[in-house]
Amino acid sequence: MAWQLHYTSARQGPTGRAGFQFVAETPGLPEGVRAAVTPHLSYRPPPGAPLNPDEGELGRFPVTFLYDRAGDRALLLWCRYLGQDYSGRYGNFFAHAVVADPDELEGLRPAELWRAPLWSRSPADAATLPRLDELTPGAAFEPEMLAEWLADAGPASYDVLARLIDAVVAVLGRGHGRVVLIADHVEQIARWIAVVSYSLPVTAAARLSFVTYSADPGGAAQRLVGTTPDVWASAQHRTPALLSVDLRQAMEKADPPDTETGRFGRTAARCWRAQDFAGLDALGELALLESDGTDPGVLDRAAGLFALCRGGVPLSPEEEAAAAALLTRHGRAVPEWVWRDLLRGVPSIGFDLALAIHEWARDAGAPDVAGQCALRATVIALSEPSVRDRLPAYTLPPGSLAGLIPRVGDALAAAPDLTQAARVIAVAAGAGAAPAPAQVTAVAAGRAEAGAADLPTALSACPAEAREALLAGALAGLAAADEKTRHAVLTNTACDLLYEQEPDRLATIPAVGLAVLASVGHRHRDRRLPVTGELLRIGRGSAELDAPLGRVWSRPPTVAECLELLEAHPAAMLEHPALGVLPSRTFARSAASADAAALAEAATQRLAARARALLPGTGAERDGAAVEAYADAVGARRPERAAEAFGSLVSGGASPRLADAAFDGAARRTARRDPRFRAALLAAASGAVRARLAAGWTAEPVSGRLALARPAVRSAELARRNDLVEVVLRLRLRGITEPALEAWARAALSRFLQSRQLESYFSGDRELRGALRDLVAETRGTGRGDRPCR
Numbered sequence: 155m156a157w158q159l160h161y162t163s164a165r166q167g168p169t170g171r172a173g174f175q176f177v178a179e180t181p182g183l184p185e186g187v188r189a190a191v192t193p194h195l196s197y198r199p200p201p202g203a204p205l206n207p208d209e210g211e212l213g214r215f216p217v218t219f220l221y222d223r224a225g226d227r228a229l230l231l232w233c234r235y236l237g238q239d240y241s242g243r244y245g246n247f248f249a250h251a252v253v254a255d256p257d258e259l260e261g262l263r264p265a266e267l268w269r270a271p272l273w274s275r276s277p278a279d280a281a282t283l284p285r286l287d288e289l290t291p292g293a294a295f296e297p298e299m300l301a302e303w304l305a306d307a308g309p310a311s312y313d314v315l316a317r318l319i320d321a322v323v324a325v326l327g328r329g330h331g332r333v334v335l336i337a338d339h340v341e342q343i344a345r346w347i348a349v350v351s352y353s354l355p356v357t358a359a360a361r362l363s364f365v366t367y368s369a370d371p372g373g374a375a376q377r378l379v380g381t382t383p384d385v386w387a388s389a390q391h392r393t394p395a396l397l398s399v400d401l402r403q404a405m406e407k408a409d410p411p412d413t414e415t416g417r418f419g420r421t422a423a424r425c426w427r428a429q430d431f432a433g434l435d436a437l438g439e440l441a442l443l444e445s446d447g448t449d450p451g452v453l454d455r456a457a458g459l460f461a462l463c464r465g466g467v468p469l470s471p472e473e474e475a476a477a478a479a480l481l482t483r484h485g486r487a488v489p490e491w492v493w494r495d496l497l498r499g500v501p502s503i504g505f506d507l508a509l510a511i512h513e514w515a516r517d518a519g520a521p522d523v524a525g526q527c528a529l530r531a532t533v534i535a536l537s538e539p540s541v542r543d544r545l546p547a548y549t550l551p552p553g554s555l556a557g558l559i560p561r562v563g564d565a566l567a568a569a570p571d572l573t574q575a576a577r578v579i580a581v582a583a584g585a586g587a588a589p590a591p592a593q594v595t596a597v598a599a600g601r602a603e604a605g606a607a608d609l610p611t612a613l614s615a616c617p618a619e620a621r622e623a624l625l626a627g628a629l630a631g632l633a634a635a636d637e638k639t640r641h642a643v644l645t646n647t648a649c650d651l652l653y654e655q656e657p658d659r660l661a662t663i664p665a666v667g668l669a670v671l672a673s674v675g676h677r678h679r680d681r682r683l684p685v686t687g688e689l690l691r692i693g694r695g696s697a698e699l700d701a702p703l704g705r706v707w708s709r710p711p712t713v714a715e716c717l718e719l720l721e722a723h724p725a726a727m728l729e730h731p732a733l734g735v736l737p738s739r740t741f742a743r744s745a746a747s748a749d750a751a752a753l754a755e756a757a758t759q760r761l762a763a764r765a766r767a768l769l770p771g772t773g774a775e776r777d778g779a780a781v782e783a784y785a786d787a788v789g790a791r792r793p794e795r796a797a798e799a800f801g802s803l804v805s806g807g808a809s810p811r812l813a814d815a816a817f818d819g820a821a822r823r824t825a826r827r828d829p830r831f832r833a834a835l836l837a838a839a840s841g842a843v844r845a846r847l848a849a850g851w852t853a854e855p856v857s858g859r860l861a862l863a864r865p866a867v868r869s870a871e872l873a874r875r876n877d878l879v880e881v882v883l884r885l886r887l888r889g890i891t892e893p894a895l896e897a898w899a900r901a902a903l904s905r906f907l908q909s910r911q912l913e914s915y916f917s918g919d920r921e922l923r924g925a926l927r928d929l930v931a932e933t934r935g936t937g938r939g940d941r942p943c944r
Contacts, residue, residue, distance in 0.1 A: 156254035156286035157183050160277045161195050163239040163246045168281045172240070178278040180285050187253050190224035197233050197247035198369035202384040206244060212237050216340035216367035218249075221264035222376060223363065228254045230264060230289075232273040250274045258289050263359045265348040266291035268366075295348040301429045303345060307405060312427050314404045316419035318346065319353050321397050323418065325377050326361060326448040334371045334398040335380045342401060343367070343380035350378065353422040355438035355447030371398075417473065418453035421460060424467075436460060440492070443484045455480050462507070463495035471504060478506030485514055493518070500526050505534045505541045512548070525551035532558065535581045536565040542577035543615065547584050558587045566597050571606035576616035576624060583617040591623035598627030605639040607631070609648040625656070633665045640669060649673035660692070667692050668702045675706030682706055683718060686733075690726050704732040710739040713757045717764060724768040737765045737774040741781050742812050750819025753784045773809060780808035780816050787820035793834035796824065800835075800843045821850035829877045833884035836892060848894040851878060875902055876915050883916070883925040900933045909933075 157180040167175040174195075176188065197218060204211050218233035230252040239246035250273055270292040304311045318333070325331045335343045344366045351359040364378040371381045372389050381389075386398065418437075425433040440456035441447045459477040461467040469477070481488055493514050496503070500511065500523070512527035528548035535545040550558070562582040566589060569575035575597050582588050601607050607628055616624045632640050649670045652660065660667030668689065675685035685706055693699045711719065716736050720727060727733040740761065744752035752758060758781060765778035783806060786799035803817040824832065824847070832851075836844045882899040885892060903909045909930050916922040
């Protein structure tokens with residue numbers, strides 16, 4: 155239902171007071187309605203209006219016709235200027251407000267109530283107004299009359315309308331802001347409001363609040379606001395950001411076609427030009443598929459779909475794709491007339507639209523239409539790479555293959571790379587027009603030789619029945635390509651795929667096989683041994699193997715790997731330097747462990763023995779002997795055997811780096827044996843070995859501040875000093891002096907306290923005590939007895 159209220163300035167209203175007030179209303183007015191209506195009850199004449207108008211002039215004052223929301227209800231307001239009030243003062247106006255439940259406006263656009271019979275021209279005599287059971291629109295704004303008015307206004311009117319619709323839709327979409335219409339006569343503004351309202355979906359028109367005249371356009375709460383030129387001139391300095399349309403200037407000259415207007419605005423304007431009111435209804439129906447009709451993007455998509463249905467209006471690929479997406483999302487909700495109208499344009503529609511119509515036709519039981527759309531989508535997919543991987547499996551109409559096969563050949567010839575060629579093949583195969591294997595092989599060879607190939611992606615995209623032909627051509631092309639191109643195509647992923655899926659084929663194409671195996675072996679340590687065997691089978695005796703073998707074993711093998719490799723391919727290790735050097739590299743890595751202890755491990759010793767047996771006359775044999783000598787040096791029970799082993803390390807011909815590491819590591823480990831063994835070792839060793847061992851054992855000086863050291867450190871230092879001095883003394887008893895050891899011992903005895911400690915340590919052995927006294931006497935006889943220990 156709808157309630158009425160009258161508002162004006164009265165000498166005595168229902169409450170007994172004077173002034174502006176509600177003077178009449180419908181009984182049972184819902185709570186809060188007056189409060190919702192009150193903010194809209196004002197009227198200020200335009201600045202150029204007469205200050206003391208007579209009755210004739212009052213009729214020319216602009217009428218305020220307002221539509222807005224009062225909570226959940228619709229508010230309609232008709233307001234006119236009355237001039238003087240009961241006291242003779244000017245400024246009085248009369249406002250007639252109608253507050254209606256939403257149902258009362260169903261199917262009715264608020265603008266239709268302009269000059270409707272329900273509006274009163276003056277306040278009612280009684281304080282009670284009747285309830286309105288029906289809101290009957292006026293006859294002034296019927297669509298046919300408005301269309302004739304637009305046509306009479308000239309071509310510019312449609313450009314103005316398109317821009318105005320765009321502006322209103324943008325404001326509604328944002329949910330804030332306003333569009334201001336400026337005209338000399340309020341009737342003109344009301345007509346534009348009505349035309350815009352009819353152009354919008356009915357739900358959007360219900361959200362379009364408007365007012366035909368406002369003396370404060372910058373402060374108006376409505377989305378579409380009318381005002382006069384003199385009001386706007388005075389307000390412009392305060393409201394520079396408002397979007398305004400001066401209807402006087404806009405109608406003087408038409409803008410270029412479609413200037414800065416969206417698809418929806420242009421489409422609605424064309425419907426008005428053609429007086430196509432059914433088209434306006436259809437446009438609104440499509441817009442309501444996705445929203446309430448206030449989203450600019452939704453409206454443009456709906457207009458694009460409408461244009462496709464009507465034909466004759468070109469759409470961009472983006473617009474057509476958007477229309478297709480709308481159909482796909484709302485298939486069953488789309489009106490049936492849309493599908494029928496779209497069928498006329500199947501031979502020229504785009505890919506997405508063809509898919510959408512195909513789906514509808516299939517569900518609707520229209521196989522002929524579905525087949526036409528499938529053929530159209532297939533033809534597009536052959537020529538447009540971007541959609542090839544989105545083409546579903548289709549059943550094409552009988553007789554269509556003859557025309558499709560030449561298109562397949564053209565698409566294959568135009569494919570820029572192997573992946574696109576595979577996708578063309580997939581499209582053709584899905585349509586039942588698969589190219590011949592020889593044609594596939596030739597195309598694949600050309601793309602691969604040119605380097606335009608991503609093998610994993612292409613093979614994945616290629617249908618199973620054509621994969622063999624594609625791969626054969628790609629490998630042939632790679633075999634013919636230069637090395638740089640081949641390397642670029644054989645990525646890590648491609649090499650892994652070929653190794654796992656086509657191992658037998660690699661042996662038949664050495665140029666490709668060597669590159670693939672080298673890549674796989676280099677990156678996968680667990681595959682190095684089998685890859686090496688496959689490389690040797692491909693190119694046994696070939697100098698081309700050195701580079702791939704070197705890449706596979708660029709990282710030194712473990713002892714177990716090297717031993718397995720040696721047992722499996724001893725001849726190849728003699729023939730190929732990249733393999734022959736591996737035992738030595740393995741030994742070198744073991745020698746880098748603490749004190750080179752890994753050289754003495756059982757596995758390393760087995761490798762050394764096999765290298766000596768299987769690789770005679772090579773550096774690996776000599777390095778294997780050095781590894782065995784290390785084990786003898788650190789594990790010998792007899793000093794003489796250890797001395798012999800150290801001699802082998804010095805003069806055995808092993809690589810210097812390995813020999814030095816093994817000797818130094820063995821020396822450090824031997825330094826932990828008892829002094830008696832060490833002295834016998836030095837006595838049995840050559841002068842060069844003795845000097846080098848002595849230098850190693852005495853590399854660290856004896857600290858002169860043992861009293862300040864921590865207990866554990868002090869105990870270790872004392873033990874080391876005592877043992878080395880004992881070694882020196884036992885050598886002297888054998889009649890042997892080693893300069894480095896002698897110098898170290900004299901330094902240890904140069905302080906009185908240390909010599910007394912050593913005398914006490916050796917007090918139980920008469921021979922050693924005597925040798926110590928001789929050494930002390932010799933040391934002090936040099937005149938250095940007071941020099942502090944190093």
